[in-house]
Amino acid sequence: MSKSEQNIEKLLVDDSFVRWIQGEADEAEEKKWLDWLREDSARFGLVKEARRMYTSLSFEEEIPETISELNRLRDAVEKYESTKNKFLRVHEFPGKQNAYTGLWASAAAILILLVSVLIVVQTVGWDTSPKRSKSTKPVYSTASTEYGQIRTLTLWDGSRVVLSANSRLTYPENYRGGDLDVQLEGEAYFSIVHEAGEDSRTFTVQTSEGEVTVLGTKFNVSTRTEETEVVLEDGKVHLEMSDTLSAVKSTYSYTMKPGERALFSPRRKGINVQATDPSLFTTWRNLEFKFHNTPLEEIADRVKEFYGVEVEFRNEQLKDVEFSGSVTNKNFEVLLHGLRTLLGMPITNENDTIIFGK
Template identity: 35%
Template sequence: MSVQEQSNRIIELARKWTTGTISNEEIAEFNAWYNDFDDTVLEEESEETVAELEARLYEATVAQEGISRRSIHRISLWKCISVAAAVIVLVIGAWMLRDRLSAENPDRNTGISQALPSGGNRAVLTLANGRQVLLDEALKGEVAVEGARVIKNADGLISYEITANDRKDSLAVHTVSTPRGGQFSVVLGDGSRVWMNAATTLRYPARFTGNKREVQLDGEAYFEISASSKAPFSVITPDQRVDVLGTGFNVKAYKDEPGTYTTLMEGAVKVSDQNKHNAVLRPGQFAVAGKDGSFNAGAPANVKAVLDWKNGEFVFPGEPLESVMRKIARWYDVEVEYSKNAEELKTELYYGSVSRWGDARDVLDVLSMTGTVKFSINQGTTRKKIIVMK
């Protein structure tokens, strides 16, 4: 392969990486190229700091492409990289060089040196009789019997098996709660499956009876509903109700968000709020019931961003920093504090994607690469705290 062909291939892989379309095989190809890269120049320039290295690469890229610092400064994060192939390669190169130099110099950024590991599969099942079961610690097999047999399978999720002997507790209501930094998946008694994001509570009957199926949700969950024309399925949140027959959809109903969001992936749902507004969504559309009483429905949704948590990612499609930090706070179980000069950054838009299975420092490093924001991590009184600085 000629030098030009290799360059074009690396640019193609870099574009795929930044847009989230790169395959595992292509990641391996990119890594192989990087591992074979001649980095003796780094040894010769060991006195140069990471910040100086990144600044030099950045300025060289800007000069080559004729892009103003202000234009990149405003559009932020990986989105800016798509304006030119050279920008993609140099910025990814700077990111990878940062990692390599970090291993040699662990004190490269004392402000974010404290580890913040990602969340995991953690939840508590509360039975109608008050008994609680730590689902992440429970062994595979039967974990409870009340209205139905509650089974934990090899994949870690729980499901319900209903037998004739369970009739005496047919009205039992169960609650599964995930903590900050937790997620979990439940298969309900009717076969519907629910994926729960961090800091989420789901209340539901151990077994559905009659002509309706209702669950209550605080937090965020993705639902795949088992179809039944005789018993419609409803998700009830403090500000919104979603009625379905059989479909896949996401509901985001956190108390610290400005509204409750329902996004439809397939099928059809009817969404209504407390002010008697309602709308029927088509696949790919979303509705939001604002805490200020507003109601909007039918706009196209960024499905990849809506389901990022379910797919193990953070995806920011032009998302305000304040919203980004709420996601980080829930998943890494941290507090977020803005310094006085950083309040104006709350509305700054950020673009890009990064795995949420890594340390929080990986996410913060990517965000800080825009040059608009900096972070430090402090040990708070109850949990670690991320300080946002300008």
């Protein structure tokens, strides 16, 4: 028996785990399994297969007739047997021709146990109707970062969110599948897994100016200023914004293509789209700032937003001077040293105020 099969077998005989995947876990169990899941992203696939297997063995009726239930069990066995070869082809356990035997034996044992329970139910009349979780409302959590900090989050389906400095992401902690909405303040890079078939869902990032909806893609969202900026690296992104300032209410929408940068806010009265190099807006997650014909004022703003410092120009004309290149951003001092080299000018730090020029 493979290690993966052993793990699934252990999970399916754990009452706490079964309650969790059914949405019946209490608050303590919910936290226990969420913490366990976050420890290793490989467990997402394990949970997915365990839930799929358990679902194929579950019943829809509350107290059915014993004979009809046995027929349903037989159908479930035949259905699961018919998908066995497909399962083996997808996962390809090399060198183990009978790798599935142990897992199938466990499934059969579970079926036998369920039949025994049904007989007892018919005899003593226990109520087997599924219990409802205490609350169907989603429980939200907020992940945040301090100035100068970057944090990576792994979501249920293996999607990753890299949260930039001084940012907040609010997301449903007890997500059970289906469409997923998160709220962003600040900046984050999203790498969203594309799910197809019955697992298909949309992933929506809500900002104060509108929403960004995707199926599976890589993109950056920033709400640092009074508008939302979206840069698409890969995939497809749909933008939607409602004009709440005009007397005549309007809704603007646009579907982005890779290599585009979009800016939108009610004061713009539309969505402004331009071609760009996505790396100029996404390399921050790799501890690097990259610039191309970027005005010094914009470079200074990046430093201010990331580290929470003030900026000052000794010469106002410096603001419009453009620079190209990249600097490492492992920490504040490393960044300042890189900027001095790149810009070729004095840069000093006086009481958390960064001064550009003499």
